[in-house]
Amino acid sequence: MRFLTSKRRHKAAKPVLLALALLLTGLLYAAMSPAARVSADTGNSALVAEGDGLFKVACASCHGLNGEGGTQGPSLIGVGAASVDFQVTTGRMPAARPGAQLPRKTNTYTAEEIEALMAYVATLGPGPARPAPAQYDPAGLTEEEIARGGELFRTNCSACHNFEGAGGALPNGKYALPLKGISGEHIWEALRTGPQQMPVFNASALPDEDVRAIVGYLEELHATPSSGLSFGGLGPVAEGFFAWVVGIGSLVLFSVWIAAKGARAK
Numbered sequence: 001m002r003f004l005t006s007k008r009r010h011k012a013a014k015p016v017l018l019a020l021a022l023l024l025t026g027l028l029y030a031a032m033s034p035a036a037r038v039s040a041d042t043g044n045s046a047l048v049a050e051g052d053g054l055f056k057v058a059c060a061s062c063h064g065l066n067g068e069g070g071t072q073g074p075s076l077i078g079v080g081a082a083s084v085d086f087q088v089t090t091g092r093m094p095a096a097r098p099g100a101q102l103p104r105k106t107n108t109y110t111a112e113e114i115e116a117l118m119a120y121v122a123t124l125g126p127g128p129a130r131p132a133p134a135q136y137d138p139a140g141l142t143e144e145e146i147a148r149g150g151e152l153f154r155t156n157c158s159a160c161h162n163f164e165g166a167g168g169a170l171p172n173g174k175y176a177l178p179l180k181g182i183s184g185e186h187i188w189e190a191l192r193t194g195p196q197q198m199p200v201f202n203a204s205a206l207p208d209e210d211v212r213a214i215v216g217y218l219e220e221l222h223a224t225p226s227s228g229l230s231f232g233g234l235g236p237v238a239e240g241f242f243a244w245v246v247g248i249g250s251l252v253l254f255s256v257w258i259a260a261k262g263a264r265a266k
């Protein structure tokens, strides 16, 4: 390629090369991006249109007319149907007003409307689809697999959700929720989409078998009554509070006692 190294190479060589490189990148991207998922999701155009309508009414004010994001809400491009199902069925969305953490609320949408919203958001970009029961249902797990779920839970989740899955406080007025009674489907969706302060656990970090094991463990944990002094399973905050009250309280009493004795000795 002498023309590239020679000093007298054509002035247009650089821009042309750049344009070629860009074109190649574009072609590669188009060939490699997972378009199949998107087109599969857009199959039902009536449902997508219904979802689009619902979205414009209840969601666009924060998330932008086309889900591109706005000052009051993040972009929903690529968050996937799983995120919509989780956020809407648990009543987090539509959010009412900004706060430290958007709370669970009663969901007012019908199952079909949620399907429509999911179908619409799925057209914005590929993301986790709603899981099939085989991906989260713990039915048929052995005791060893459930015990492994317990280990996975203690390693990955208990720092925020407490050892008994009872939830706990996080800095700045945020909190990790108790996990009692949460369906396997919502656990899967929370892991794959990482709501608010929760990190995303994708399939390479925690494959579906691991999620099933964790779901199985949580179901078993919450079906058996806890043993010992559990402080209502309230976790490190309650335990810290207990230590504080008992510990500092006895120190205070002790110093009052010393002061009283000292005064008498004078």
Ligand code: HEC
Pocket (backbone or CB within 6 Å): 055, 058, 059, 060, 061, 062, 063, 072, 073, 074, 076, 079, 083, 084, 087, 088, 093, 094, 095, 096, 097, 098, 102, 117, 193, 194, 195, 196, 197
């Ligand atoms: C008042 C503003 C507001 C409205 C209205 C609203 N959202 Fe949101 N939404 C937010 C904010 C803020 C977040 C980000 C929460 C966070 O992660 O801290 C969010 C997050 C989400 C997410 C999670 C995105 C992710 O990264 O996984 C989804 C999905 C979502 N919204 C869907 C909807 C849908 C569907 C509607 C309408 C039914 C809606 N939202 C209405 C403000 C809003």
Ligand code: HEC
Pocket (backbone or CB within 6 Å): 090, 092, 101, 102, 103, 104, 153, 156, 157, 158, 159, 160, 161, 170, 174, 175, 176, 177, 178, 179, 182, 186, 187, 188, 190, 191, 195, 196, 197, 198, 199, 201, 214
């Ligand atoms: C860094 C802290 C953190 C870690 C680690 C974490 N979570 Fe969470 N989790 C949260 C927070 C905060 C919320 C609340 C988010 C919200 O309300 O949108 C949450 C919410 C959830 C929910 C939804 C509960 C509900 O009421 O809707 C589930 C399910 C969940 N977590 C499961 C898990 C599991 C299982 C793990 C371990 C694999 C885990 N989390 C690890 C912080 C964490």
